Amino acid sequence: MRNEIYLDNSATTPLAEEVVQAMEPYWMIQYGNPSSPHLRGVAAENTLNSNRKQLGRLLQAEPENLYFTASGTEANNLAILGVANSPYFRRNPGHIITTPIEHPSVLGVVDHLQELGWQVSYLQVDSHGHMDAQEAASLLQPTTKIVSVMLVNNELGTIAPVSKIGRIIEEANKERQHKIIFHVDAVQALGHVPVSIPDLKAHLCSFSGHKIFGPKGIGLLYADRQAQLRPIMFGGNQERGLRPGTENIPAVVGLTKAAQLVIDNLDHNTKQLRELRTALIEGIKTIPDSRINSPENGAPHLLNASFPGVRGEVLVHFLEQKRIFVSMGAACSSKKKGVSHVLEAIGLSQEEILSAIRFSLAPTLTLDQIQYVVYSLKETVEEIRNIYI
Amino acid sequence: MYPLLLVRYGELSLKGRNRKTFEDLLLTNMRSALTDLPHGKITKTYGRVYLETKDNWSELAQRLQTVFGIVSVSPVLRRELDLEQIKEGASLVVQDTPGSTFKVEARRPNKAFPLNSPELCHALGGHILRNFSHLRVDVHNPDFVLNVEIRQEGAFLYSQVIPCLRGLPAGSSGKGILLLSGGIDSPVAGFLSMKRGVKIEGLHFYSYPFTSERSKAKVVELAERLAPYNGHGSFKLWIAYFTEIQKALQKGSYPNLSITLMRRFMLRIASKLAEREKALALITGDSLGQVASQTMESIHVINEVTNMPIFRPLIGMDKQEIIDLSVSIGTYETSILPYEDCCTVFVPKNPATKPRLEQVLQAEAELDVDGLVNEALEKTELLRINN
Known part of the structure; x- marks a missing residue:
């Protein structure tokens, strides 16, 4: 036992021993760039794909719907801005529903959308941060495009009725041409409550490595086809064009290992x-x-x-x-x-x-x-x- | 293009017999400010200083703008004592100077040069008018003055005059202890006293764990920002252990007087440190009426603990003026970092704005004043900040 007691694991966690070991070969031996044509690059590409597949199994998601980012904050930004960045919504700002107790990486993006002309509604929360899923139904408007709710609140630990909100949106979408896109920030949820993407009924779902005994500098965004995400950064064709930048393979491996450990246990x-x-x-x-x-x-x-x-x-x-x-x-x-x-x-x-x-x-x-x-x-x-x- | 910087220092030439001491200190401070920049010789002649550049005059000039005592600097071109060469140099200087009107001023300490001053002005003025069609002469209110000095060593030409900080060289007046809190005001008070030749040592009152390591780091950063103005040598920053005093004050039976009492403790500690360090004054960031401890009544009662002179250079300034100055000396961004400091953690609900001395003395009778002051001094640590 170390002689310090660390009770700030929601800020960041130390890496699990197994995570450090899993990452070890990828610094100096398997250091390749997945975009390189040679064997070193191919090996890196294989590592990337196999990790994506494994994360897909762990989160019950199709691997092709998983995108690596550099942080949970970036995953949240990409989720919301990626929807808003479509040609249609750039001309016709829509309506977004969220809560007043989201992480700053969601509230900041929402403020930005408001500057671009988006309407914003906030779900009410009670004295413990609980919200009523039915209220989401009453807030829906014909122009509603995005609903964003954090599964586990990072300051209180309150668990939001995300699946219920997901079903309400699913129901509403049956009669809509422009589908409402549901984003769930699951950064604080992973490893603490069950997270199954099909159950959440989410189109978009964000995760982070360093809150689950994994490395800093890695986040993950689940995005299904309905979300029709547009990139918010531009460059190479990595992550199927949605998120350019050379993939951080050691961190990808670390995130996968960390996710496996917290989900298995x-x-x-x-x-x-x-x-x-x-x-x-x-x-x-x-x-x-x-x-x-x-x-x-x-x-x-x-x-x-x-x-x-x-x-x-x-x-x-x-x-x-x-x-x-x-x-x-x-x-x-x-x-x-x-x-x-x-x-x-x-x-x-x-x-x-x-x-x-x-x-x-x-x-x-x-x-x-x-x-x-x-x-x-x-x-x-x-x-x-x-x-x- | 300019091989020399001409450095002017106005005020100190008035200082009669002390003049040499002042000049020597200014040169020492200049050398210290320039240590990490490549430069050549520094020479003192005729009440001004020439600094040889290494093709980096603007970098050097910028650095000299942190040295108190310098009035202005000019980048200078040098030519042989030959009229044609002087004309060619004059063209280069004029090309490099904005404006549409000018005049020529010539000085000729070296009387061996064939043209006298008016003749030289005439020759150069004509040369410039012929070569620069956009320029006119205006002897009363020109946009710039082309200066020519004819000396033994050659002809010196310049037109730009870059204003500097003025004031007196840091250390020429004496040493002072600056009470440095971490807020906006005290660094500015330090700056203004350095401007009048005070060499300052900082004194911070540290109340960990009521305040954090970060609040100390913030004060160190402020000291780093002030250090370049403080002349040669490292900047001494004293960190006084203030925790026990804060605890004693919070326990006392006069909560509304806690700020007054705290400030009295600070001045006692500062005065003793000043005696030990042979400093001649204390410096505070008080600005009259700004907060409860800065009313005239408060200042009067707080001041009562010491005979040491207390400089309060901000006394006549309003908050915006202080902020503007802290932005320009580069301390503002650090000062507004949001960490608890002793002035925010311990503010009582209703601080007394008109404390009475009898009451304050009564409150202090409950405390072991000397014991607390001595303990704080014993546990004071010294940090040396390099500039």
């Missing part, structure tokens, strides 16, 4: 995570005036809680002295009020937002470690509250 891992999370919740509840912001039935690895009277950033730095790494639920400075849009959207008070902390767990943690975290947390919150009268 999903039951075991979620059981372990749930136990850890329950212990953490029970512990936090013994701290006076604490508030659990995540829903009880949220994703098993994520827990957001507020400790009024304690600045989130101050708590982070006190805990790091004890080698416990957590992250703030909200950005820092009081000067800039860079307050979390998610916590704001679920209606927390300013005090609750500024005192929010996010714990994101990994299955490698033990109950003993969580007990130690609870003990330190309790002690630290008390210490800080005593300092600030």
